[in-house]
Amino acid sequence: MKTIKRTIIILLAVLIAGYLVNLVLQKRYYQTISQETLIGIIRCAKSTDKNYDYYLFYLPARPNGRSGGPATKGEQPSFRFVKLKGDEWFFEGEIIKWKGLLNLLGFKTVQRPVRIYDSAGTSYLLEAGPQKIVFGIEKILPVIDTSFTSIVKQRFMPKIKIGIYATNSGYLVRRVR
Numbered sequence: 001m002k003t004i005k006r007t008i009i010i011l012l013a014v015l016i017a018g019y020l021v022n023l024v025l026q027k028r029y030y031q032t033i034s035q036e037t038l039i040g041i042i043r044c045a046k047s048t049d050k051n052y053d054y055y056l057f058y059l060p061a062r063p064n065g066r067s068g069g070p071a072t073k074g075e076q077p078s079f080r081f082v083k084l085k086g087d088e089w090f091f092e093g094e095i096i097k098w099k100g101l102l103n104l105l106g107f108k109t110v111q112r113p114v115r116i117y118d119s120a121g122t123s124y125l126l127e128a129g130p131q132k133i134v135f136g137i138e139k140i141l142p143v144i145d146t147s148f149t150s151i152v153k154q155r156f157m158p159k160i161k162i163g164i165y166a167t168n169s170g171y172l173v174r175r176v177r
Contacts (some may be wrong), residue, residue, distance in 0.1 A: 022053045036165040043154045052083040054156045084118035090153045111166040
């Protein structure tokens with residue numbers, strides 16, 4: 001009788017421990033796939049130049065458009081001033097989506113802003129250097145689920161601060177207060 005009680009208690013302890021581990025892993029996975037990383041802030045203003053409709057001011061969250069949070073001490077973000085035509089602008093970049101296990105382990109989405117452009121075709125490159133190494137090794141590493149281009153568009157809204165965020169599924173824009 002003692003061995004049956006002991007076996008049941010051990011079995012219940014193992015089941016409860018397994019359930020708690022499962023809860024922690026699910027929480028970690030949810031946090032990883034729902035994470036939003038600020039890429040930069042955009043503000044618009046009416047143009048004083050008759051050849052353009054709007055000015056767009058882009059300030060990356062990190063220098064040279066690198067992701068990973070605010071600039072560290074001594075780093076100065078590379079501010080961009082863009083002249084655009086039309087009534088909307090587009091932000092384009094590349095994103096790498098990791099396979100499920102790496103998401104579970106907390107690997108963050110890798111992204112690279114590429115350009116800002118308008119509906120008239122005026123385009124400004126955001127990253128002039130070579131692409132990040134992870135984009136070049138997609139065929140070699142079996143841990144990359146996919147890489148894709150993400151584009152968000154937004155109407156020009158003068159005097160409103162717009163944040164550009166990278167998520168596991170692409171870019172999104174949201175008003176920043």
